[in-house]
Amino acid sequence: MQRIFLTVFGVGTLRICWQQIRRTKRKRLLNSYPPTQLPQTEMRNRYEMLTEDSSHPEALEKPHPPPSSKPPPIFLHGVIKYTETLKSLTEVAEEEQFLTKSLTNNVFKLACSPPETYRAIIKRCKERNIYYHTYQLKEDRAFRVVIKHLHYTTDLDDIKNELRTLGHEVRNITSNIGKQKNL
Numbered sequence: 001m002q003r004i005f006l007t008v009f010g011v012g013t014l015r016i017c018w019q020q021i022r023r024t025k026r027k028r029l030l031n032s033y034p035p036t037q038l039p040q041t042e043m044r045n046r047y048e049m050l051t052e053d054s055s056h057p058e059a060l061e062k063p064h065p066p067p068s069s070k071p072p073p074i075f076l077h078g079v080i081k082y083t084e085t086l087k088s089l090t091e092v093a094e095e096e097q098f099l100t101k102s103l104t105n106n107v108f109k110l111a112c113s114p115p116e117t118y119r120a121i122i123k124r125c126k127e128r129n130i131y132y133h134t135y136q137l138k139e140d141r142a143f144r145v146v147i148k149h150l151h152y153t154t155d156l157d158d159i160k161n162e163l164r165t166l167g168h169e170v171r172n173i174t175s176n177i178g179k180q181k182n183l
Helices: 057-061 082-092 115-127 156-165
Strands: 006-008 014-016 074-076 098-103 107-112 132-134
Touching: 074 115, 082 098, 082 107, 082 115, 107 115, 115 132
Parallel strands: none
Antiparallel strands: 006 014, 074 107, 074 132, 098 107
16 A cells, blocks of 8 residues: 655645656746837738728729639640641640640640630641540630529519620520429
């Protein structure tokens, strides 16, 4: 049986005689350091320009054009002579406008930087019946839209005509009347 010696120091404080705990931090003596003056830093509000009124009408008139997305890669299949392929491509676009990468099974990957180069190379491949594979440009892709909070009696032709006046090509419009989720 092991004995532990405990000594009571004040109320609620116990000291174990066989254990000594050393402090790892030094106690700071109050007023040991003379008070130092902190350096003054220059501060300004970086959001200050947002609080200004529209006092600059020329800034409001110039809308920013939407950023053009990077075109998808073009995969040319069955390329045997790289130099002839490169000559054919440089007739359409400059070499700085696209990058080539050799893949397995005589496949070359073309990465075009501007979308105009992408369209010109695709047009050249179609003209010369070159076997290639690519994806659709993001700006040419169709997208689906859900319009909520319309009355069920709203005519679908009116919606289609309104979307066309806004410059969108409408492929299909359906009404979700009667479609309910099973709970």
